[in-house]
Amino acid sequence: MLAASSSLLNIPTVIVDVGTQAPAKQILAPAAPHLAHVDGSFSDPEKIRELAAKVDVLTVEIEHVNVDALEQAQRTHGVEVHPAPSTLRIVQDKFRQKEHLRSRAIPVARFLDVAGPAAQGIGEAAAALGLPLMLKSRTLAYDGRGNFVLRDLSQLREALDFLSGRPLYAEKWVPFVKEIAVMVVRTAGGQTFSYPVVETVHKDNICHLVFAPLRSRDPQLYVRAQEIAEMAVKSLDGAGVFGVEMFLLEDGQILVNEIAPRPHNSGHYTIEACETSQYENHLRAILSIPIGPTTLKVPSAAMLNLLGASSDMHELTEFVEFALSVPGASVHLYGKAEYRKGRKMGHITLTADSDAEIRARLRELLQRLPGDKS
Ligand code: ADP
Ligand code: MG
Numbered sequence: 001m002l003a004a005s006s007s008l009l010n011i012p013t014v015i016v017d018v019g020t021q022a023p024a025k026q027i028l029a030p031a032a033p034h035l036a037h038v039d040g041s042f043s044d045p046e047k048i049r050e051l052a053a054k055v056d057v058l059t060v061e062i063e064h065v066n067v068d069a070l071e072q073a074q075r076t077h078g079v080e081v082h083p084a085p086s087t088l089r090i091v092q093d094k095f096r097q098k099e100h101l102r103s104r105a106i107p108v109a110r111f112l113d114v115a116g117p118a119a120q121g122i123g124e125a126a127a128a129l130g131l132p133l134m135l136k137s138r139t140l141a142y143d144g145r146g147n148f149v150l151r152d153l154s155q156l157r158e159a160l161d162f163l164s165g166r167p168l169y170a171e172k173w174v175p176f177v178k179e180i181a182v183m184v185v186r187t188a189g190g191q192t193f194s195y196p197v198v199e200t201v202h203k204d205n206i207c208h209l210v211f212a213p214l215r216s217r218d219p220q221l222y223v224r225a226q227e228i229a230e231m232a233v234k235s236l237d238g239a240g241v242f243g244v245e246m247f248l249l250e251d252g253q254i255l256v257n258e259i260a261p262r263p264h265n266s267g268h269y270t271i272e273a274c275e276t277s278q279y280e281n282h283l284r285a286i287l288s289i290p291i292g293p294t295t296l297k298v299p300s301a302a303m304l305n306l307l308g309a310s311s312d313m314h315e316l317t318e319f320v321e322f323a324l325s326v327p328g329a330s331v332h333l334y335g336k337a338e339y340r341k342g343r344k345m346g347h348i349t350l351t352a353d354s355d356a357e358i359r360a361r362l363r364e365l366l367q368r369l370p371g372d373k374s
Pocket of ligand 1: 179
């Protein structure tokens with residue numbers, strides 16, 4: 001999606017990813033032979049060096065990259081890296097990220113390091129923070145794959161098996177009424193611009209639906225969520241868009257859950273629903289060209305993730321054929337070769353003149369969504 005945006009602005013773009021048919025490479029032909037895409041992993045320092053030698057500005061779409069190699073690229077190739085490697089280092093380690101946010105007086109749930117032998121540390125954290133307890137892997141976590149909800153201490157063994165030897169920390173359970181998110185654009189100079197506040201609905205720890213904008217009887221809630229999100233993003237260095245995931249509590253309190261230092265699933269709706277998409281504004285921010293308006297251009301929007309439900313790609317194509325008949329539905333398929341359970345294959349954005357229309361169209365889609373009969 002970033003590649004699609006860069007092609008519209010004639011910005012020559014080089015991608016590093018495994019394989020010649022990686023999704024982003026399917027969008028963009030190399031602008032010149034010396035700008036051929038790099039075949040390899042974003043965690044391989046050699047591949048990052050190879051990429052750095054070809055570009056003026058380097059950015060990431062995933063935070064689990066090799067930060068040492070990015071810093072070296074900055075030093076030896078004079079490449080601008082966005083967001084700043086220091087930001088990626090903080091965000092990569094969820095415990096460090098939480099410590100950073102807390103030190104900047106940004107509201108977060110109580111949390112504790114699980115130091116020493118994990119079983120003992122978890123017991124101590126449960127005594128201090130109560131049950132249920134959210135255990136999280138500090139690193140390489142996404143789509144809930146590093147999280148375990150400890151409801152009872154008898155699950156200790158199960159938790160340790162699931163999180164097998166990963167560095168952990170514990171978080172107090174947050175009885176949220178809603179999950180909300182704000183995409184924030186940050187310029188290299190530290191100016192910030194918020195996109196609308198949205199409601200996100202997760203299923204099995206993976207983003208399932210996004211509703212834009214968030215509806216609430218409290219007009220101040222919207223303003224406070226944007227203020228907190230911008231405060232969090234201002235505390236980090238470098239340009240680009242950032243996704244700020246938050247919890248809304250019964251009493252109206254907002255806690256930051258985590259920050260994604262890149263375009264984010266909760267911002268996919270911006271492609272059709274906002275004046276400037278998160279991808280275009282990411283490019284504008286990292287290239288220091290004027291930021292586009294972040295406002296909604298439709299009364300109501302929703303986003304539905306297309307997750308693999310089996311290994312039979314036919315169910316996806318059949319569903320997509322139906323989705324194309326729904327008014328206001330825009331289908332995005334990511335060009336992934338294999339359909340697997342739980343894999344993000346694409347998404348659908350719905351736009352409409354009212355929330356009621358959105359709900360009606362969404363209901364039709366959900367009734368036919370593979371693996372989902374809710
Ligand atoms: P990931 O990196 O996998 O997105 P998150 O930390 O965002 O991990 O957790 C995934 C989901 O788990 C969240 O969107 C939320 O639904 C739930 N969750 C995370 N932390 C807590 C918590 N402390 N209390 C209750 N639910 C939580
Ligand atoms: Mg998350």
